[in-house]
Amino acid sequence: MSSADPPNTPDAVKRSRYTYRHFQLLRQSSTATPLRAIAHIDLDAFYAQCEMVRLGTPRDTPLAVQQWDSLIAVNYAARPFGVNRMVSTAEARKLCPNIVLQHVATFREGEGGRWAYRDDSFRSVKTDKVSLDPYRAASRNILATMKDELQRWCTDTSEGQLDHLTQGITPGLEKASIDEVFIDLSPLIYSVLLRRYPELRAIAQDEKQVAELPCPPTTALQWASEDSLIDLDPLESEEDDPDWDDIVMLVAAEITRSVRNAVWEKLHYTCSAGIARNKMLAKLGSACNKPNKQTVVRNRAIQKFLGGYKFTQIRMLGGKLGDQITAFFGTEQVSELLNVSLEQLRAKLDDHTATWLYSTIRGDDRSEVNPRTQIKSMLSAKSFRPSINSIDQAEKWLHIFAADIYGRLVEDGLLENRRRPRVITLHHRVVLSRSRQTPIPGSITIDENLLFELAKTLLRQVMADGQVWPCANLSLSVSSFEDGVGKNKAIEGFLVRADQAKSLIHARPRDAGILNEQPPADKKRKIDGIKRFFNQPHADDPAASDNESSQPPLAQDLAPIIQEDIAVSPDTSDALQFTCSRCSKSIPEYDREEHDDWHFAKDLANQDRQEARDAQQQSHPPTNSRASNTRGRPGRGGRGKSEKGQMRLAFQ
DNA sequence: ATGCGAATG
DNA sequence: GGCATTCGCAT
Numbered sequence: 103m104s105s106a107d108p109p110n111t112p113d114a115v116k117r118s119r120y121t122y123r124h125f126q127l128l129r130q131s132s133t134a135t136p137l138r139a140i141a142h143i144d145l146d147a148f149y150a151q152c153e154m155v156r157l158g159t160p161r162d163t164p165l166a167v168q169q170w171d172s173l174i175a176v177n178y179a180a181r182p183f184g185v186n187r188m189v190s191t192a193e194a195r196k197l198c199p200n201i202v203l204q205h206v207a208t209f210r211e212g213e214g215g216r217w218a219y220r221d222d223s224f225r226s227v228k229t230d231k232v233s234l235d236p237y238r239a240a241s242r243n244i245l246a247t248m249k250d251e252l253q254r255w256c257t258d259t260s261e262g263q264l265d266h267l268t269q270g271i272t273p274g275l276e277k278a279s280i281d282e283v284f285i286d287l288s289p290l291i292y293s294v295l296l297r298r299y300p301e302l303r304a305i306a307q308d309e310k311q312v313a314e315l316p317c318p319p320t321t322a323l324q325w326a327s328e329d330s331l332i333d334l335d336p337l338e339s340e341e342d343d344p345d346w347d348d349i350v351m352l353v354a355a356e357i358t359r360s361v362r363n364a365v366w367e368k369l370h371y372t373c374s375a376g377i378a379r380n381k382m383l384a385k386l387g388s389a390c391n392k393p394n395k396q397t398v399v400r401n402r403a404i405q406k407f408l409g410g411y412k413f414t415q416i417r418m419l420g421g422k423l424g425d426q427i428t429a430f431f432g433t434e435q436v437s438e439l440l441n442v443s444l445e446q447l448r449a450k451l452d453d454h455t456a457t458w459l460y461s462t463i464r465g466d467d468r469s470e471v472n473p474r475t476q477i478k479s480m481l482s483a484k485s486f487r488p489s490i491n492s493i494d495q496a497e498k499w500l501h502i503f504a505a506d507i508y509g510r511l512v513e514d515g516l517l518e519n520r521r522r523p524r525v526i527t528l529h530h531r532v533v534l535s536r537s538r539q540t541p542i543p544g545s546i547t548i549d550e551n552l553l554f555e556l557a558k559t560l561l562r563q564v565m566a567d568g569q570v571w572p573c574a575n576l577s578l579s580v581s582s583f584e585d586g587v588g589k590n591k592a593i594e595g596f597l598v599r600a601d602q603a604k605s606l607i608h609a610r611p612r613d614a615g616i617l618n619e620q621p622p623a624d625k626k627r628k629i630d631g632i633k634r635f636f637n638q639p640h641a642d643d644p645a646a647s648d649n650e651s652s653q654p655p656l657a658q659d660l661a662p663i664i665q666e667d668i669a670v671s672p673d674t675s676d677a678l679q680f681t682c683s684r685c686s687k688s689i690p691e692y693d694r695e696e697h698d699d700w701h702f703a704k705d706l707a708n709q710d711r712q713e714a715r716d717a718q719q720q721s722h723p724p725t726n727s728r729a730s731n732t733r734g735r736p737g738r739g740g741r742g743k744s745e746k747g748q749m750r751l752a753f754q
Numbered sequence: 755a756t757g758c759g760a761a762t763g
Numbered sequence: 764g765g766c767a768t769t770c771g772c773a774t
Contacts, residue, residue, distance in 0.1 A: 169765065232766065279763055279768070421761050481767060537757060756774080763767085
């Protein structure tokens with residue numbers, strides 16, 4: 103038999119085309135093994151389903167989610183009527199007289215920062231701001247349900263004598279958006295296969311890892327009738343005996359089905375899934391059969407499957423890069439781009455992008471499932487239909503933004519000191535957009551008013567920087583989240599003690615238990631400084647001049663405060679000192695325990711962070727550098743540097 | 755660190 | 764088109 107023959111051609115001694123090494127790599131979610139299994143799960147018309155669940159709408163009732171005068175989600179019952187996202191509410195009603203149009207929840211000016219579903223919100227673009235909170239909440243529940251179900255598979259799988267082979271496995275779950283997740287099923291499948299196929303246990307650690315596996319004992323796989331299989335490539339046949347990659351997909355489909363089923367049983371949401379060897383294929387697969395179906399792309403089906411696509415449908419190729427490639431090579435079809443050699447790609451694209459594209463359209467995507475479920479930033483924004491023209495108007499919206507974000511921070515565990523943002527940013531647009539950000543001091547208690555005051559300060563900076571009115575868009579965001587210690591009971595205990603100790607020693611209220619950026623003994627009274635700053639009346643109109651001597655009010659006001667703080671700061675001189683072996687800082691003896699605890703907590707946090715990014719990608723997505731430079735930087739003139747430096751001094 | 759654009763949903 | 768999130772580049 104020639105080497106060109108398909109490896110699973112019947113033969114005297116049948117061997118798998120996969121090795122023990124391939125199999126073992128599943129355990130650690132290696133990106134390199136051809137036996138890898140990734141699921142992409144996508145909630146069907148998510149916002150619409152959220153409203154259906156909330157309102158108790160029957161599944162066959164057409165429903166769409168409305169935002170002002172347009173639709174942002176349309177359920178599957180409404181789609182046959184021709185209702186889609188780009189349709190106005192009036193058109194939707196004409197197309198489908200019985201459709202339920204539910205407006206999104208909104209915040210309303212002067213209503214205490216609480217969002218609500220309101221009958222008249224569609225008339226209130228002027229006063230209301232959209233809230234997506236209900237959908238974020240649903241997303242969290244769904245994610246938790248998925249995790250539970252996966253955990254069930256983990257514990258059900260590891261028992262008895264196989265413990266040593268299967269314990270400690272964790273399927274990576276990446277929240278890709280509010281309604282999408284990727285799951286790396288590889289480790290889970292590794293343990294399931296070990297249980298179900300004793301022949302796989304034979305070799306554990308030998309030098310013979312390169313040896314081929316025995317063929318799977320099964321000759322015909324029982325695929326669930328609800329699952330859609332992508333047709334095999336032309337040279338492959340369903341009659342051929344399955345190899346281990348087929349078994350892997352079968353188990354992956356079984357696990358994914360159970361996850362989807364759990365979401366349905368517990369929360370009444372349907373979702374669609376794609377199951378394949380990597381994220382790209384899984385993602386394409388999940389869109390193939392909607393709603394409420396899952397699609398399996400077996401290895402032997404990849405070429406035909408991908409060849410039928412326009413490459414502009416592949417992740418990262420939907421924008422300008424895709425347009426450029428189309429222009430360069432005169433086609434959008436993957437099948438035609440396959441005829442372009444790597445050299446030819448390199449002639450038009452930078453090396454990175456060329457090699458990435460070359461492998462990607464051949465079905466090779468080595469990107470990791472990033473085990474991340476937590477949000478990285480929070481943004482609250484509003485576009486102004488007629489632009490707004492005064493700082494008064496702007497500050498009303500800043501109030502709403504602050505309330506919105508604060509509420510979300512609380513949901514995120516701010517009050518339990520689980521997570522807090524370190525940076526706040528204000529974006530602003532007239533025609534072009536600009537933004538300003540500033541640190542949120544780790545020593546300060548975040549509340550709604552703090553966010554508002556910081557936002558106001560940033561707005562003044564933006565104003566001092568150039569044209570602001572008429573303002574077409576304003577947004578406030580927080581980012582650079584820092585892990586606190588709320589999850590850990592032991593640490594929480596320490597915090598209570600530490601806090602009591604602190605208030606005894608310093609008679610300082612309300613600084614409760616935040617894991618600060620600096621060891622407690624080291625940080626001074628920046629809190630008071632900042633509060634004082636905010637209470638100071640701003641005799642400012644910085645509008646005048648980009649003159650070097652005219653500093654923004656912030657820097658000027660804060661300089662003396664910091665000085666004073668240092669001068670006034672107590673401790674150190676009289677007390678007994680010890681020098682910490684970890685950070686070489688000199689610490690008062692009575693703060694020693696707290697300081698040690700701080701290191702302990704910080705280590706834990708670092709460890710967590712490390713685990714979170716343990717897996718580093720080895721396949722790099724294309725860079726988005728070229729294609730961009732169509733817009734020259736509108737060089738913001740005047741003052742930039744001294745201000746930044748002083749801000750940092752002031753706030754951190 | 756800070757500010758910006760691209761891409762995606 | 765409005766709103767939201769993540770990423771990478773540049774300074």
